[in-house]
Amino acid sequence: xxxxxxxxxxxxxxxxxxxxxxxxxxxxxxxxxxxxxxxxxxxxxxxxxxxxxxxxxxxxxxxxxxxxxxxxxxxxxxxxxxxxxxxxxxxxxxxxxxxxxxxxxxxxxxxxxxxxxxxxxxxxxxxxxxxxxxxxxxxxxxxxxxxxxxxxxxxxxxxxxxxxxxxxxxxxxxxxxxxxxxxxxxxxxxxxxxxx
Amino acid sequence: xxxxxxxxxxxxxxxxxxxxxxxxxxxxxxxxxxxxxxxxxxxxxxxxxxxxxxxxxxxxxxxxxxxxxxxxxxxxxxxxxxxxxxxxxxxxxxxxxxxxxxxxxxxxxxxxxxxxxxxxxxxxxxxxxxxxxxxxxxxxxxxxxxxxxxxxxxxxxxx
Numbered sequence: 001x002x003x004x005x006x007x008x009x010x011x012x013x014x015x016x017x018x019x020x021x022x023x024x025x026x027x028x029x030x031x032x033x034x035x036x037x038x039x040x041x042x043x044x045x046x047x048x049x050x051x052x053x054x055x056x057x058x059x060x061x062x063x064x065x066x067x068x069x070x071x072x073x074x075x076x077x078x079x080x081x082x083x084x085x086x087x088x089x090x091x092x093x094x095x096x097x098x099x100x101x102x103x104x105x106x107x108x109x110x111x112x113x114x115x116x117x118x119x120x121x122x123x124x125x126x127x128x129x130x131x132x133x134x135x136x137x138x139x140x141x142x143x144x145x146x147x148x149x150x151x152x153x154x155x156x157x158x159x160x161x162x163x164x165x166x167x168x169x170x171x172x173x174x175x176x177x178x179x180x181x182x183x184x185x186x187x188x189x190x191x192x193x194x195x196x
Numbered sequence: 197x198x199x200x201x202x203x204x205x206x207x208x209x210x211x212x213x214x215x216x217x218x219x220x221x222x223x224x225x226x227x228x229x230x231x232x233x234x235x236x237x238x239x240x241x242x243x244x245x246x247x248x249x250x251x252x253x254x255x256x257x258x259x260x261x262x263x264x265x266x267x268x269x270x271x272x273x274x275x276x277x278x279x280x281x282x283x284x285x286x287x288x289x290x291x292x293x294x295x296x297x298x299x300x301x302x303x304x305x306x307x308x309x310x311x312x313x314x315x316x317x318x319x320x321x322x323x324x325x326x327x328x329x330x331x332x333x334x335x336x337x338x339x340x341x342x343x344x345x346x347x348x349x350x351x352x353x354x355x
Contacts, residue, residue, distance in 0.1 A: 003227045007199045012227045043240040061239035064349045091250045095225025191337040
């Protein structure tokens with residue numbers, strides 16, 4: 001749940017990057033970190049296993065500036081993608097304001113994409129969220145690889161809700177900021193005006 | 197009307213003279229409510245504290261018998277430095293409060309002082325009332341945001 005402080009005119013929002021293991025969630029955040037000026041970002045936290053897989057979460061705080069007099073602060077999190085970290089994923093979804101689903105475009109990862117998306121829906125429901133009501137953006141990542149599923153198929157199989165979707169190659173930054181910009185806008189437009 | 201942040205700051209700030217530690221309060225979702233050492237690490241400290249606390253809660257939910265998770269404390273320490281956390285409830289919401297300390301001669305005393313904060317925080321008698329005039333704040337904070345405004349926001353970010 002976003003936190004709006006009307007006294008200090010600050011908005012805090014939590015955006016979670018969700019998706020199957022090795023889909024590029026951490027790479028998205030790392031690219032954002034690299035390309036953001038030091039004045040606008042805090043320390044990036046990564047809690048990894050020895051072989052560089054996300055163990056608990058990655059975290060990147062972004063202070064982007066003001067919009068209509070409100071200072072905006074986005075907290076970007078990734079979940080661990082590996083199937084057996086389900087408990088951690090549930091924890092990280094608590095208080096989420098917006099979601100980026102990072103799908104792996106490779107043919108052989110479609111099943112993992114679907115499993116992850118179904119898991120997301122279930123985990124959100126357990127915490128009282130309706131997936132159709134949480135701001136969410138789809139990202140079709142790894143579009144530079146040869147064995148990829150056509151975008152139309154990804155849309156058909158993974159985007160029944162007809163959410164905004166972006167093609168991406170997170171390793172070189174293609175689509176990364178476009179995705180972030182879209183989810184940020186959706187989150188800001190979804191902030192309830194009443195007191196927190 | 198005072199904000200939660202302001203009320204908590206008024207309670208903790210005076211204690212800083214006697215408690216030689218970095219004190220902080222975070223919401224469950226990792227948003228900072230108070231940090232006595234506000235710097236570039238503040239957001240990260242809050243996110244990590246929230247993660248540690250929530251993971252511990254989930255763990256105790258699996259194996260513990262005490263259903264009142266507000267009774268728990270969490271320590272990660274040596275004989276002179278460490279982290280000490282507890283949670284408290286305020287206005288129906290739960291928060292995590294903690295101390296990070298180092299070169300401490302008497303950690304036991306420090307922990308006791310920190311735990312005394314819990315009762316201060318849970319029995320806040322500062323008039324805390326929600327703004328009754330919510331009519332102006334019904335609906336959404338922003339009814340529209342232009343692409344240009346979003347571009348401006350992200351230009352500041354260096355992209």
